Amino acid sequence: MRYNINSQILLLSAILVILPFTFANDFYFEIAILSMLNALICIGLNLLMGYAGQVSLGHGAFAGLGAYIAVIFSSRYGLNPLLSIFIAIIIMGLLAFVISKPILKLKGHYLAMATLGIGIIISIVLEVEEDFTGGTDGMSVDSFVVFGYEFSDSISWYILCSFLLVFTIWMFENLIKSPFGRLLRSIHDSEKAADSVGIDVSYYKSIVFVISVVIATVAGSLYAFFSGFISPQEASFSHSIELVVMVVLGGLGRVYGAIFGAVVLTVLPQLLTSFDDYETLIFGSIIIAVMIFMPKGIASLFDGFFKKKEQNSASSN
Amino acid sequence: MIELFGYLLSGVTVGFIYTLVGLGFTVIYNSSGIINFSQGEFVMAGGMSTVFLLHAGLPLGISFVLSIMITSMIGIVLYKLISFSKDSSPISLIILTLGFAIFLRGLAQVIFDKQLHTMPSFVGEGAFEIFDTTLSYQALLIMIVASAIVVALYVFFKKTKTGQAMVAASNNVDAAKLMGINIQKILILNFAISAVIASIGGILLTPMTSTNYEVGIMLGLKGFCAAIIGGLGNPFGAVAGGLVLGILESLVAGYISSEYKDAVAFIVLLLILFFMPGGIFGNLKSQRV
Numbered sequence: 346m347r348y349n350i351n352s353q354i355l356l357l358s359a360i361l362v363i364l365p366f367t368f369a370n371d372f373y374f375e376i377a378i379l380s381m382l383n384a385l386i387c388i389g390l391n392l393l394m395g396y397a398g399q400v401s402l403g404h405g406a407f408a409g410l411g412a413y414i415a416v417i418f419s420s421r422y423g424l425n426p427l428l429s430i431f432i433a434i435i436i437m438g439l440l441a442f443v444i445s446k447p448i449l450k451l452k453g454h455y456l457a458m459a460t461l462g463i464g465i466i467i468s469i470v471l472e473v474e475e476d477f478t479g480g481t482d483g484m485s486v487d488s489f490v491v492f493g494y495e496f497s498d499s500i501s502w503y504i505l506c507s508f509l510l511v512f513t514i515w516m517f518e519n520l521i522k523s524p525f526g527r528l529l530r531s532i533h534d535s536e537k538a539a540d541s542v543g544i545d546v547s548y549y550k551s552i553v554f555v556i557s558v559v560i561a562t563v564a565g566s567l568y569a570f571f572s573g574f575i576s577p578q579e580a581s582f583s584h585s586i587e588l589v590v591m592v593v594l595g596g597l598g599r600v601y602g603a604i605f606g607a608v609v610l611t612v613l614p615q616l617l618t619s620f621d622d623y624e625t626l627i628f629g630s631i632i633i634a635v636m637i638f639m640p641k642g643i644a645s646l647f648d649g650f651f652k653k654k655e656q657n658s659a660s661s662n
Numbered sequence: 663m664i665e666l667f668g669y670l671l672s673g674v675t676v677g678f679i680y681t682l683v684g685l686g687f688t689v690i691y692n693s694s695g696i697i698n699f700s701q702g703e704f705v706m707a708g709g710m711s712t713v714f715l716l717h718a719g720l721p722l723g724i725s726f727v728l729s730i731m732i733t734s735m736i737g738i739v740l741y742k743l744i745s746f747s748k749d750s751s752p753i754s755l756i757i758l759t760l761g762f763a764i765f766l767r768g769l770a771q772v773i774f775d776k777q778l779h780t781m782p783s784f785v786g787e788g789a790f791e792i793f794d795t796t797l798s799y800q801a802l803l804i805m806i807v808a809s810a811i812v813v814a815l816y817v818f819f820k821k822t823k824t825g826q827a828m829v830a831a832s833n834n835v836d837a838a839k840l841m842g843i844n845i846q847k848i849l850i851l852n853f854a855i856s857a858v859i860a861s862i863g864g865i866l867l868t869p870m871t872s873t874n875y876e877v878g879i880m881l882g883l884k885g886f887c888a889a890i891i892g893g894l895g896n897p898f899g900a901v902a903g904g905l906v907l908g909i910l911e912s913l914v915a916g917y918i919s920s921e922y923k924d925a926v927a928f929i930v931l932l933l934i935l936f937f938m939p940g941g942i943f944g945n946l947k948s949q950r951v
Binding site: 459462582629 | 697743746747748751752753754755756757758760761762763764765766767768769771772879883886887890894919921922924925928929931932935936939
C-alpha cells in the first residue's frame, strides 16, 4: 500500500486555500463549512452505497442522533466537547455495529425501507424525549473549546473543516486502493461470488456501515457545535434523503462525485431561496432531470478529463 | 371495553386508507418492480385538487372525477419520466421517484398553498351509535368504498382480459410480449390505476383529517409499511397490512402513548423485515445463485 498524494487532493487543497479570498462575507463561510460537513457525511455514505453497494435512507438520522449525544454530554453535563464527540463516536459505532447485523442481511428495497424505518424512529424519539433533547424546539449548544482554544469565528471553523475533509479524502483514497477496498468492490459486484471465495461478506459490510455512521456522527456533531443550535430537523427523513441524493447526484462510487454532489445540493437551495415558493418545485425538477439524463451522476460529465489525468498520474508513479 | 371498541373502529377506518395507499404501491411494484416513493403525493394530489375544485365552485361529483383524472395523469407522467431514464438500477429509480415527490410537493405549494384545508363530509356530518361509541358516516363511507375498490381490483385482475394481461406481464414480461401483449400500454395502465386508487384514498380522508401539501410524506411511508407488513407484491397482504397497522396505531395511541403513534408503523416494519421478511402472507422464495 502506497500512501501517495495524488494531483486531485493537491488541487482540492489549493481550491480550499484560495476560496476564502473570494468570500464577501460570513455567509459564504457558513455555506462553505456546511458544504464540507455534508461532503464528509457523503464520503462515508458513498463508501457504503457506491463501494459496498448497500443503500441507507437513514444517514441523516444517524448524523443527527450522534450530534445529539455529543451535544447532550457537552452542553447538559458540561463535558469537554472533544470528549463528548468521542463518546458519541463510541456509542454510535456500537449501535451501528449491533443494528448492522440484521439490517445488512436485507437487500434492495427491503434494506432501503429498514434504514428508512430506523431513521424515522430515531427522529420521532428525538422529538418526543423533550427532557433530553428539547423537543421540536431544539436546544442551544455551547461553544466548541478544544485545549483552551475556542472556535468562535468562521475562519477557524473553515480551517478545521478543510483539514478534516482533506484528511478524510486521503484516508478514503488509500482505503479503497488497499486490499480492503478491492474486497468491498468484490462484494459490490457480487456478494455471492465474494462469499464463495471465502470472504466474510456480512462482517465487511458491518465494518463499512460502522465507518459511515461514525463519519456522519463526527460531521453532525461539528455542525451542531458550529451553528450553536440543534433540532430534530437534523435527523429528519428529508435530511436523510438529501444526503442520498447528494451521493447519487454526484456519482455513486466516485470519491469526488460525493463531494461535488454535497457542494451542489448545499449551495443550490441557497441560490433558490430567491425563487421563494418555487424553490421546492425547481429542486425536484433538477433531481428528476439529473436522474433521467445523467443517472451516473454529475461527476460522470468530467469522466474524459479525469481519466486522462489518472492515466498520467498512474504512468508517472 | 367500550374504549377498546372505539379504538378498533377508528383503527380500521385509518387502516383502510393505509390499505389503499399500500395497494397503489403493490400495483406499480408488481408491474414494474419499482418502489414509488411519490405514492403519498398521489394521495395528497387527490385530496388537494378536490378541495380546490370545490372552492372554485364546481359541484361535488365533477370535482371528484376531475381530481381523479388529474391524479391519474400525474401517474402517467411519472411512468413517462421513468421510461425516459437511461438507468434502471433500483437506487436511481428510487431517487427519481423521490425527486418526483419533491416536485409534486413544490407544485402543490405553487398551484394551491401551504395552508391546511378540509372539506365537508360528502355524506353528512352525522354518526351512528354502536355500543356507546360513534362511527361517523364518513368513516363508514371510507370502509365501504375501500372494500369496494379491493373487490373491484380483484375482479379486474382475475376476470377481465386486460387485467389478466397485466398479471401475465408482471409474471413474465418476455412471455407476455410473445403473446402479443403491449407491455408499454400495460405499464401506463398500472401507473394510472395506482394513482386513481391513491387519489380516492386522498379524497376520502380529507374530510376526516384535513390535508396540506406535505400530508403525503407520512401517508406514503405508512402505506408502504402496510404493503411490506402484509408481504410486498401481495394485494391481500396490503389489505391485511393496512388494517393491522391502523388498528395497532390506534391502540398504541389510546393505551400507551399518542406521541409515539407515528413510530408504530416503522417498529412493526422492522420487526417484520427482521423476523419474517416475506410479510404476514409471505411466500419469500429462496434465492438461487
